[in-house]
Structures are given as C-alpha cells and as structure tokens.
Amino acid sequence: MTEDAQILIARLLAHQTLRRDDKLVKRALSDELFRADLDGRLKACGMKFIDNVYADYVTLALTRDSEAKVFGTRETWQNNNVGLARDGVALLVVLWSLIILPKRERQEAHQLAEEDQNDMFGKEKPLPRAEDTSIGISYRALLADFGDKLGKKTRMDMNLGQLARIGFIERKGDLICEGPLLDLLMDTDTLKDRIINGALSDIFQIPATRTPAVLGMPVADESVAPDTTDSTEDQ
Template sequence: MDQALNILTARLLAHRFIPRRDPLARRALVDEAFRESLERRLGEVGLRLLENPYAEHIAVALRPEMEDWVFGEGENWLSNNMGLPRDAIALLVVVWALIILPKRERQISRAEEIGDTQVDMFGAEKPIAHGDDVSVGVPEDAVYADFGRQLGGKMRFATNLGQLAKLGFVVRRNRMIQEGPLLDLMIDYAKLAPRIINGALAEVLKLSGTRIAVDEPVSAAEDGTDDEAGDE
C-alpha cells in the first residue's frame, strides 16, 4: 500500500488533479482503508482530498486552517489563491452556472430514471454518469454576447477565459467553452447553486433558456466539494 500511496500522493501534488477512472484514483474511491491513509498523508502537510461523485477528477486543496498561513491575513488576504481578478471570477461563476447547473440536472434525472438514489461517498462500481453526454459546452460567442460588456469587454473576456483554461477550470475547443477538470471540484455546489437559483443571475439564465438544477441530493459534507473557487 505504501508504494501506491506514495505514487498517488506525488501525482496529485504534481498534476493537481487526476481522472477518477485512473486505477489509483479508483482505489482511493472504493477502498476505505486506502482512502483514509491518503487523507491522513495529505493532512500531514496541510492538504485535503477533493472528491465529488459528480466530477470526473479528484484533486487536492488546502485545509481551511492552513489558508491564513499560506495566503496571509488582513490586507494581504487574496479573494482567491489563483490570482484571478474580479472580472475573471465573475466569468468563472457565469461559466459554472451555464455548464455545471444543467449538467447536474441531467445527472440527477438520469439517476432517478434508473432508480439509483443511493449516495456512495467512496464511489460505487457503477458511478453517476459523467462525460460528454451529461456535460455540454457553451459557445464563446454566445457567452460574450450575453455577458461580455459586464465582464470588461472583448479583450478582458478573452484574457480571462484564457486564464481559466490555463488553470484547468475550462477547456476551449472550436470556440466552445467546455468543462475543465477543476470546474466541478473547486466550487461548492451546495453553497453557490442556491445563490444563483435564488439570485439575480437566475433571471439572466432564465432569459437565455438555461435550465438550472434545484435539487441536490449530496451535501457539501458528503460530496467533499471545496468551499470556494480556487481553493487549492
């Protein structure tokens, strides 16, 4: 176990995230003893495992009690540890709402259709559906047309979108914005979704025809999702 644990820990630290279908990642999801050892190893250096049954990857983030020591306090505290400006964070939230909320609705609907209501925090052999059939991208031009002016104009939009892609939040293909490895891991669905569904952005999304998931069977404590965007 020690060698496998060393390899998985090193890969998580070096790559930030790995696919959940990876053999060692799957072992961490189905082998409780191995997962506990991994979490203990990460905890010894101030880190924690990020695992969301709805996401296609696993990753690592700082433990909350380490954030002040790493990122500073008071005036030195950053709104996020990725160095993103406010307009980039706003773009991240918009993209998350356009991609993850509809995806979550499709995943919940699919689970209900097959009668799968059991939540397995360690990952069942038949996990929740992932992939292109549930995660659908959005056109860059459409996002810019709807939100570009509010997000700083064409130059800022392109720059910030490139930064989000570089950090692993999104993937850009043929002028389509698609879900990146960290988009569904680094943002806490349980906290952000109600704010969007019940807030001002909900009206914008409704006008654009985007459906939003209103039922979430997995709490933040159960799915291990992070607290805020960029908390790595």
C-alpha cells in the first residue's frame, strides 16, 4: 500500500492529472485504507487529493494552510490564480459557466450529449462520464458575445492559449472544449448561484436577484483563489 500511494503521488506530480479509470486512482476512490494513507502523505507536504464525481480526472492541490507560505513570498500575493490577469480569470469563469453548468445538468439527467430525448429509465444508469456529456463552445461565438468585455481578439487569444497550457480547456478547431482541470478546480456550489443569478443572469435569461457578482476566481477546493476586487467592466 505504501509503495502504491507513493507511486500515485509521483505520477500526479509528474502528469498533473490522471483519469478516474486509472487503476491506482480507482483504488484511491474506493479503498478507505489506501485513501487514508494517500491523504496522510499529501497532508504532510501541504497538499491534498482533488476528485469530482462529475469530472473524468483527478489532480493535486495545495491545502489552505500552505497557500500563504507558498504564494505569499511574492511582493504581490497572487494566491493561486496561476498567473492569470483579471480578464483571463473572467474568461475562465465564463467558459466554466458555458461548458460545465450545461454538462452537469446532462450528467444529473443521465443524458448523453447526442441524445435528443429523455430515457424514462435513465436514472438507473451510472452517472455519464464528462467526455460523453461535455459539449464545446464556438470560438467565434465566444468572441462575438464576450470579446468587447474580455480584451478583444488579441487578449482573448492570449488568455485562451494560457488556459489551454494550464489544462483548463482544449482547442479542437473552432471548438473550445473542457480540459482536465476545468471541472476540478472550480467550486460549483459557490459559483453556480452567483453566476446564474448574478454576473451572467442575462446569458441564462434569469433576472438578477441581487447586485451582480464580480467575475473573480472562486475559492475552489482551495485550489483556485478569489479575486474580489477586479471586474471585467473596465477591460
């Protein structure tokens, strides 16, 4: 058990993400003793194992206690926004909203991306994988809808490239698709209400019930930090 936990941690550090159907990952998700060993080793290093039943991958992240010691050495503490400028953070939240929220609705309805009608026995099926329910969005449509707010084409292209390198998205021609980290490092419970009823209420056709939320990075499993002072209005 000890050697397997060590190997799994080393592989996650080397590859950043691993699929949920990986042999050792499946063991970490089902074997309580193995998971306890894994969590103990990671905690000793200021890290933790991140998994999400809606995502096809798992990853590692810093614990809250270790964030300040790791990121606070800079003159300006960017926390763990992975170096993204505020328009990049806003773009990330927009992409999460347009890709992940619809995907999760399809997963919870046990509906595959290509299905046109509901299966009356669908609830008896296992939760569909992300790759079977996630639908990309058009780059041209994204640019038309959000380009003016997110720095126009040059800035958007630069930020999309950075998001792709980090692992949040994948580019497939004109399509922008979910990357391994997009549904792992964002806190749906915190973000969903803020976005649907706030910052993006016009997109989802739902009247805002309070002051629109700032499009900042949420505290997501303590792996992506908030940016509560910035807004995309001045981009």
